[in-house]
Amino acid sequence: MLSDLLFRLRAILRRDKMERDLDEELRFHFERQMDAYLGQGRSPEEARRRARLAVGGVEQVKEECRDARGTALFETLVQDLRYAARMFRKNPGFTAVVVLTLALGIGANSALFSIIENVVLKPLPYADPDRLVQVWEDPSGRGEGRNSVSARMFASWKEQTTMFENISAIRSLALNLTGEGRPERLRGFQVSAGYLDIFRISPALGRGFLPEEDQAGKDGVVILTNGLWQGKFGGDRNLIGRSIRLGNKSRTVIGVLPPGCPLPYEPEFLVPFVYGSEPWHQSFRDHRLRVIARTRPAATLPQAREEMKLITDRLRPALPEFMKDWGAVVVPMREELTGEIRRQLLVLFGATAFVLLIACANVANLLLARASSRRREISIRVALGAGRRRVLRQFLTESVMLSLFGGAVGFLLALWGIGTFNHWRPASLPPGLVIGLDFVVLGFAFLLSVFTGLAFGLAPAVQLTRSNLEELRGAGRTSSGTAGRGIRRTLIVAEIALAFTLLAGAGLLFESMLRLQAVPLGFEPQGVLAMDISLEDRYPVGERRVSFYREVLRQIESLPGVDAAGMATTLPMAGSTDNFISVEGRPNQYESGASTDYDFVAGNYFRAMRIRLARGRVFSEHDDSVKAPGAVILNNSLAQMLFTAEDPLGRQVRFVGEKWEVVGIVADVQQRGLDRHATNHVYLPQAFSPLSGSLVIRTEVDPSSLTEGIRRKIFTIDPDQPVSNIRTLEQIVASSVVDRRSMLMVLGLFATTALVLAAIGLYGVIAFSVTERSQEIGVRMALGATRLRILTMVLGEGIRLTGIGAITGLLGALAVTRVLSRLLFRVTPTDPITLSSVILVLVAVALFACYLPARRATEVDPMAALRCE
Amino acid sequence: MSYTRLDLPQGTLDLLILKTLALGAQHGWAVAQRLQQVSSEALQVQQGTLYPALHRLERRGWIKSRWGTSDNNRRAKYYELTRQGRKQLEIEQVNWQRLTCAVTQVLESA
Numbered sequence: 014m015l016s017d018l019l020f021r022l023r024a025i026l027r028r029d030k031m032e033r034d035l036d037e038e039l040r041f042h043f044e045r046q047m048d049a050y051l052g053q054g055r056s057p058e059e060a061r062r063r064a065r066l067a068v069g070g071v072e073q074v075k076e077e078c079r080d081a082r083g084t085a086l087f088e089t090l091v092q093d094l095r096y097a098a099r100m101f102r103k104n105p106g107f108t109a110v111v112v113l114t115l116a117l118g119i120g121a122n123s124a125l126f127s128i129i130e131n132v133v134l135k136p137l138p139y140a141d142p143d144r145l146v147q148v149w150e151d152p153s154g155r156g157e158g159r160n161s162v163s164a165r166m167f168a169s170w171k172e173q174t175t176m177f178e179n180i181s182a183i184r185s186l187a188l189n190l191t192g193e194g195r196p197e198r199l200r201g202f203q204v205s206a207g208y209l210d211i212f213r214i215s216p217a218l219g220r221g222f223l224p225e226e227d228q229a230g231k232d233g234v235v236i237l238t239n240g241l242w243q244g245k246f247g248g249d250r251n252l253i254g255r256s257i258r259l260g261n262k263s264r265t266v267i268g269v270l271p272p273g274c275p276l277p278y279e280p281e282f283l284v285p286f287v288y289g290s291e292p293w294h295q296s297f298r299d300h301r302l303r304v305i306a307r308t309r310p311a312a313t314l315p316q317a318r319e320e321m322k323l324i325t326d327r328l329r330p331a332l333p334e335f336m337k338d339w340g341a342v343v344v345p346m347r348e349e350l351t352g353e354i355r356r357q358l359l360v361l362f363g364a365t366a367f368v369l370l371i372a373c374a375n376v377a378n379l380l381l382a383r384a385s386s387r388r389r390e391i392s393i394r395v396a397l398g399a400g401r402r403r404v405l406r407q408f409l410t411e412s413v414m415l416s417l418f419g420g421a422v423g424f425l426l427a428l429w430g431i432g433t434f435n436h437w438r439p440a441s442l443p444p445g446l447v448i449g450l451d452f453v454v455l456g457f458a459f460l461l462s463v464f465t466g467l468a469f470g471l472a473p474a475v476q477l478t479r480s481n482l483e484e485l486r487g488a489g490r491t492s493s494g495t496a497g498r499g500i501r502r503t504l505i506v507a508e509i510a511l512a513f514t515l516l517a518g519a520g521l522l523f524e525s526m527l528r529l530q531a532v533p534l535g536f537e538p539q540g541v542l543a544m545d546i547s548l549e550d551r552y553p554v555g556e557r558r559v560s561f562y563r564e565v566l567r568q569i570e571s572l573p574g575v576d577a578a579g580m581a582t583t584l585p586m587a588g589s590t591d592n593f594i595s596v597e598g599r600p601n602q603y604e605s606g607a608s609t610d611y612d613f614v615a616g617n618y619f620r621a622m623r624i625r626l627a628r629g630r631v632f633s634e635h636d637d638s639v640k641a642p643g644a645v646i647l648n649n650s651l652a653q654m655l656f657t658a659e660d661p662l663g664r665q666v667r668f669v670g671e672k673w674e675v676v677g678i679v680a681d682v683q684q685r686g687l688d689r690h691a692t693n694h695v696y697l698p699q700a701f702s703p704l705s706g707s708l709v710i711r712t713e714v715d716p717s718s719l720t721e722g723i724r725r726k727i728f729t730i731d732p733d734q735p736v737s738n739i740r741t742l743e744q745i746v747a748s749s750v751v752d753r754r755s756m757l758m759v760l761g762l763f764a765t766t767a768l769v770l771a772a773i774g775l776y777g778v779i780a781f782s783v784t785e786r787s788q789e790i791g792v793r794m795a796l797g798a799t800r801l802r803i804l805t806m807v808l809g810e811g812i813r814l815t816g817i818g819a820i821t822g823l824l825g826a827l828a829v830t831r832v833l834s835r836l837l838f839r840v841t842p843t844d845p846i847t848l849s850s851v852i853l854v855l856v857a858v859a860l861f862a863c864y865l866p867a868r869r870a871t872e873v874d875p876m877a878a879l880r881c882e
Numbered sequence: 883m884s885y886t887r888l889d890l891p892q893g894t895l896d897l898l899i900l901k902t903l904a905l906g907a908q909h910g911w912a913v914a915q916r917l918q919q920v921s922s923e924a925l926q927v928q929q930g931t932l933y934p935a936l937h938r939l940e941r942r943g944w945i946k947s948r949w950g951t952s953d954n955n956r957r958a959k960y961y962e963l964t965r966q967g968r969k970q971l972e973i974e975q976v977n978w979q980r981l982t983c984a985v986t987q988v989l990e991s992a
Binding site (some may be wrong): 034045048069074080081 | 909910911914928929930933934935936937938940941949952954956957958959
């Protein structure tokens with residue numbers, strides 16, 4: 014084996030000598046053959062002629078000897094490459110079209126692949142990531158629902174579980190950082206003491222939480238992320254052990270996390286979650302926590318699930334009525350963090366694969382068309398002794414080389430695409446992920462290019478090498494034959510079918526988007542500015558708090574250009590908080606009650622939002638006071654659900670353990686997003702709220718122009734009070750559909766590319782067919798066919814191909830578009846209107862693509878065509 | 883060229899070349915001539931098959947080549963068996979005999 018390799022290597026390195034030797038060896042043979050004929054008494058010319066006939070084609074023998082020596086592979090490659098390069102230089106236009114087409118296909122695929130590689134294939138950036146899970150309560154009881162967890166449920170899990178080595182509650186919160194320059198509102202987590210151990214992360218500076226630090230009284234500690242430490246504290250190493258004021262409470266900084274250590278949902282600080290420190294911790298009904306855990310090394314996911322089921326069953330007797338059927342679900346963290354985007358990415362990857370296939374088909378068609386003009390060349394090469402396989406390889410070398418050029422350009426496109434992706438960065442990405450190109454992607458692009466080259470090179474190559482000496486002897490003006498036409502048409506039909514499928518997908522998304530935007534919001538987002546304000550313990554629930562935000566709202570409304578200002582706990586489409594509500598005085602509270610979203614509101618909230626009042630009244634200043642008897646406003650859905658035909662006004666409801674009187678009914682608002690059903694909603698006066706909230710300001714001028722004025726007003730009232738997250742309501746609404754919109758844009762881009770490529774392909778095929786048939790057309794015209802007749806004949810050919818493609822594509826679309834169903838809104842994957850619009854678009858484009866060659870067909874000069882014959 | 887020529891089964895030419903070279907170093911032309919003579923003209927080896935076969939055998943290390951002077955004083959490339967080639971010849975010879983025996987048996991039994 015080794016000697017074989019050495020032999021080949023020597024043969025390659027000493028190529029010239031080998032060639033000379035081969036020449037000499039064969040010449041010797043020839044001379045001996047000639048001598049033999051001379052010996053038979055023939056004349057020298059005769060002997061030479063006979064010897065030449067006897068020994069056959071010298072070049073062919075040489076070729077086979079090279080093959081036998083094992084150098085051929087390399088040598089012919091160099092030869093082929095040179096030849097291919099020459100061909101490309103001679104046809105720069107053709108080369109450019111092919112390279113660009115392939116670059117589009119390969120580039121899109123490489124970009125998508127690198128995103129998928131990073132998002133879907135790479136493990137989470139933590140030790141033993143497969144053992145990380147997220148645990149939810151499950152209202153469906155069948156493992157389908159995901160509900161936040163109540164503190165009491167979490168405590169029971171933690172107490173009883175044996176499958177988890179560590180389990181931690183997470184509560185997102187925003188706290189004001191004061192006393193460190195300009196006040197700031199920071200987003201962070203309350204977590205159980207074991208939180209960092211679950212991720213196997215230890216602080217770069219200082220220490221993590223001690224096990225007892227999530228107990229009451231010992232929780233005055235905080236861990237900062239590296240980003241916050243660098244940004245706000247200038248990377249001061251002496252910060253460890255120092256106290257900072259966070260959430261109006263003094264906390265000792267005990268640790269700083271290492272840089273580049275992303276935590277899911279990216280908190281800026283961690284403080285302990287102390288079970289039992291707040292009243293809601295004692296309830297199964299108040300669901301506010303996210304729960305993560307790490308399974309024991311020996312425990313499997315099914316075991317963990319089984320155990321959680323057992324624990325839930327044990328708790329069941331203690332659960333409130335409406336939770337009787339609830340269960341618990343254990344979800345791998347990876348799926349939790351990448352599930353949604355993974356689905357979308359796979360859909361897009363499928364789409365890019367389609368684009369690549371279309372690009373391949375197009376290039377194959379181009380090569381096929383060009384092949385017919387190269388038939389003579391091939392015939393001559395075959396006649397001169399080139400083997401069929403040799404010619405085949407020449408062609409494949411050419412197509413792979415084209416494809417590699419395309420791949421190189423495509424790789425640049427992919428770089429650009431990934432840059433754009435990183436810039437745009439969808440919210441649903443796992444933490445800290447920046448997509449980069451690496452060798453895996455480079456390898457992918459390379460392999461893809463090679464395979465692509467082989468794929469589109471094979472058809473023309475095979476077809477070409479079928480040509481033989483017969484054709485050389487023939488007129489040389491032979492058409493490319495029915496076989497070639499057959500392949501070309503099959504390819505174009507496939508292209509149209511693929512393009513159709515993509516268009517159908519994009520069309521369905523587009524239709525969903527339209528319907529989504531037609532959903533009545535229940536409020537008017539135009540011209541409303543929103544900002545978060547966190548009142549916290551500095552303004553504990555009570556009169557001081559009320560007078561503070563009243564003053565803030567009053568001052569804001571006094572600004573020129575402001576129409577109305579109000580405040581609410583959670584703005585529509587920016588989240589929701591829910592709890593249980595029931596009608597006071599009914600025998601079975603839980604039977605008649607319902608779960609509802611709730612908001613504490615203040616000021617002219619309803620006016621600022623333009624939420625329509627249906628009946629009764631909105632809150633007055635009188636209602637908004639802790640001393641007032643509680644008044645509530647229900648939305649239509651909730652009023653319907655609780656009271657059906659009865660009049661809700663003046664009735665009493667029970668909510669968060671208090672009695673409230675219904676004073677008004679307002680229209681439904683799309684609180685949880687455009688694609689959700691309107692949810693129940695109850696509004697309560699802000700005075701009773703222990704929570705932070707957001708200000709909403711309706712303006713008569715450009716909302717963002719008022720930002721600084723509002724900031725200054727608040728600063729003059731309380732210089733330690735930050736506002737954060739300033740945006741317009743329109744931005745909030747837009748960001749609630751941003752995933753769909755980006756998906757639509759990317760898919761739309763791919764679909765358009767596919768359509769354009771398919772149109773170019775169709776144009777090419779029809780144009781070629783017109784050229785091929787120009788004599789026939791000439792004859793027809795000479796025999797009296799009108800121009801219109803010729804036009805319809807050519808157009809008919811194109812439409813027939815388009816029709817077959819569209820039907821095939823329709824079947825494909827019916828099979829494939831269901832993967833989109835999660836992204837669709839009030840549109841079924843088989844929506845007849847969308848699909849027929851797509852057919853119309855396709856036919857229109859096809860007609861356009863065929864019209865130019867069809868027109869050319871009518872301009873054929875019958876005399877010229879006939880003379881050619 | 884209207885000889886009734888026999889087509890050699892795949893791999894047989896290699897065996898014949900090895901056998902011919904077992905007698906001593908030869909150049910390509912002589913190998914062809916010898917095969918033709920010994921087989922009473924039934925086997926005509928074309929240069930198009932002979933030389934690729936020689937080069938293939940050389941690559942496999944069964945024969946080696948050197949340049950020498952032929953009987954008519956011209957430079958010619960001589961091939962001879964290597965030790966490995968000799969072993970290979972024995973193996974192939976045995977194989978061939980077993981094969982022909984088997985084929986003959988089958989043909990005669992029918």
